[in-house]
Amino acid sequence: MNNKEKYINAFVETFGVSAEEVEKLEYSQIEEWDSVGHMSLVAALEDVFGIMMDADDIIDFSSYEKGLEILEEKYQIKM
Amino acid sequence: MNKYDNYFKFRLATVQDIDAIMAFLKNEWSESHILANDKAFFQWQYGNDQFGDTNTINVVLMLDKEEQIVGINGFISYAAEGQGRYVSSAITKVKPDLEIPLCGVELIKRFKQLVPANAYYSSGTNSKTMIPIGERVFHYTTGIMQQFYILNDQMDTYKIVHIEHKVPMDYEHTKMVLELLTDIADAEGRFDFSKKVKFQGYKSKEFINKRYFQHPIYKYCIYGVKEEEGEAFSALLIGREIEVHQRKVLRLVDFIGDISNLAKLGTALHQLMYKNQYEYMDLMAGTLSVELMSQSGFVLRELEDTNIIPTYFEPFVQENINIWYQKSDPDIVIFKADGDQDRPNSRKG
Numbered sequence: 276m277n278n279k280e281k282y283i284n285a286f287v288e289t290f291g292v293s294a295e296e297v298e299k300l301e302y303s304q305i306e307e308w309d310s311v312g313h314m315s316l317v318a319a320l321e322d323v324f325g326i327m328m329d330a331d332d333i334i335d336f337s338s339y340e341k342g343l344e345i346l347e348e349k350y351q352i353k354m
Numbered sequence: 355m356n357k358y359d360n361y362f363k364f365r366l367a368t369v370q371d372i373d374a375i376m377a378f379l380k381n382e383w384s385e386s387h388i389l390a391n392d393k394a395f396f397q398w399q400y401g402n403d404q405f406g407d408t409n410t411i412n413v414v415l416m417l418d419k420e421e422q423i424v425g426i427n428g429f430i431s432y433a434a435e436g437q438g439r440y441v442s443s444a445i446t447k448v449k450p451d452l453e454i455p456l457c458g459v460e461l462i463k464r465f466k467q468l469v470p471a472n473a474y475y476s477s478g479t480n481s482k483t484m485i486p487i488g489e490r491v492f493h494y495t496t497g498i499m500q501q502f503y504i505l506n507d508q509m510d511t512y513k514i515v516h517i518e519h520k521v522p523m524d525y526e527h528t529k530m531v532l533e534l535l536t537d538i539a540d541a542e543g544r545f546d547f548s549k550k551v552k553f554q555g556y557k558s559k560e561f562i563n564k565r566y567f568q569h570p571i572y573k574y575c576i577y578g579v580k581e582e583e584g585e586a587f588s589a590l591l592i593g594r595e596i597e598v599h600q601r602k603v604l605r606l607v608d609f610i611g612d613i614s615n616l617a618k619l620g621t622a623l624h625q626l627m628y629k630n631q632y633e634y635m636d637l638m639a640g641t642l643s644v645e646l647m648s649q650s651g652f653v654l655r656e657l658e659d660t661n662i663i664p665t666y667f668e669p670f671v672q673e674n675i676n677i678w679y680q681k682s683d684p685d686i687v688i689f690k691a692d693g694d695q696d697r698p699n700s701r702k703g
Contacts, residue, residue: 302455302456303455310456310458310459310483310487311482311483311486313455313456314486314487314489314490314491315486317490317491318486318490321490327493328490330459330463330491330492331356331463333456333459333490333491334456334459334460334463334491335356335357337455337456
C-alpha cells in the first residue's frame with residue numbers, strides 16, 4: 276500500500292465507509308466522524324505513519340482534504 | 355490566534371459570571387446538578403477566597419460573539435498561581451450544536467494557556483469522550499484508578515460489600531499512629547505545609563483547610579500521620595465516613611505527604627476500622643505499588659473481580675465501577691478527591 280492508500284484506509288477502517296466516499300468527507304458530515312471518531316482517526320494515522328500529531332494539527336484536521344495537506348506539509352508524508 | 359478567535363472569546367470567569375455559568379450547566383449538563391442549583395456551593399468549589407482573590411472564578415469560559423456562554427472548563431487549583439500550581443479539570447462542557455468542529459478540544463487547549471500549571475491531573479475522567487482527547491491531543495497518561503481495600507475480618511456478614519472470595523488479612527505491624535484533627539490549627543507547627551513531595555502535586559495549606567476542614571456539606575476525617583513517640587506529622591490522611599444499610603465504611607480520598615508512609619499504616623488503620631466498626635476501608639489511586647499497599651493490609655480489587663467493593667453511594671450502587679484518570683505528569687499519584695469525584699450531589703450530602 277502506498278501512503279495515499281494507507282491514508283484512505285485509515286478513514287475506511289475508522290468510520291466504516293467505502294473508499295469512494297472518503298474523498299469528500301468532512302468532520303461531523305457523518306455520524307461516525309464526531310470528536311470520539313476523530314481521535315480514533317488520529318490514532319490510526321499516527322500508528323500507520325509512525326508520527327505524533329501536534330494538538331493544533333489535530334484540531335485543524337477538519338476534512339479529508341485538510342488532513343492530506345497537514346500530513347504532507349507538516350509531517351513530510353508524500354501522498 | 356487561530357480560526358476559533360473569529361468566532362469565540364476565551365477568558366477566565368469572575369463572580370459576575372456565576373449566574374450565567376449555573377444557567378449554562380442547568381441547560382447543557384443537568385437540570386438537577388448541584389452546581390447548577392446551589393450558588394453558595396458553586397462559589398465554594400470554584401472561588402478563590404482562600405488565596406485572597408474574591409473576584410476570579412476557576413472556570414474558563416468560551417463565549418460567542420454575543421457574549422453568550424457556549425462552553426466551560428471548570429477546574430480545581432491546589433495552590434495560588436505563584437506557589438507552583440497543580441490543577442485538576444473538574445468539568446468540561448461545550449454546546450453540542452456549534453458549527454465549528456472540535457471546540458471542546460480547543461477549549462481545553464485554551465484552558466491550559468490561561469491556567470498555566472506544573473501538571474494537570476484528575477480522577478473521574480469520561481472514558482469515552484475525554485480519555486481519547488487526553489491521550490491523543492495532550493499526550494496524557496491515562497488509566498483506571500486502582501481500588502485498594504481492607505475488609506473488616508471481625509464481621510461475620512457484610513451488607514455493603516459482596517464477598518465471593520476470601521482475601522488476605524495480614525499486614526505489617528508498625529508504630530505509626532493516626533491522630534484525628536478537627537481544625538487546621540491542630541496541624542500548625544507539626545506538619546510542613548510548604549514541603550513539595552515527590553510523586554504528588556503540591557497542595558497548599560489554604561487549599562487543604564478549605565477543601566477538607568471547611569467543606570460546606572461533607573464532614574471529612576483528617577488524620578495526622580506520626581510516629582507513636584513523635585509529635586510531627588509526616589503526612590495527612592483524609593477520609594470520609596459513609597453509612598449505608600446501618601453499616602459504615604471509611605473511604606480514604608486523599609493522602610498528602612511521603613507516599614512510603616502508606617506502607618506503615620497497617621496497625622493504625624486496623625485499629626481505627628475495628629474501633630469504628632467500619633465494614634471496610636478503601637483507597638483509590640492512580641497509581642500506587644500493590645506491594646507497598648499490601649504491607650498495610652490493602653488488597654487490590656481486580657478489574658474483573660467477583661468481590662464487589664462499591665464506589666457510588668449517592669445513590670448507593672452495589673457494583674464494581676471503574677473510574678478513569680488522566681495526568682500530564684506520569685509520575686504523579688492521583689487520589690480519588692483530585693478533581694470533582696468526591697463531591698456531594700445534593701445539600702443532603
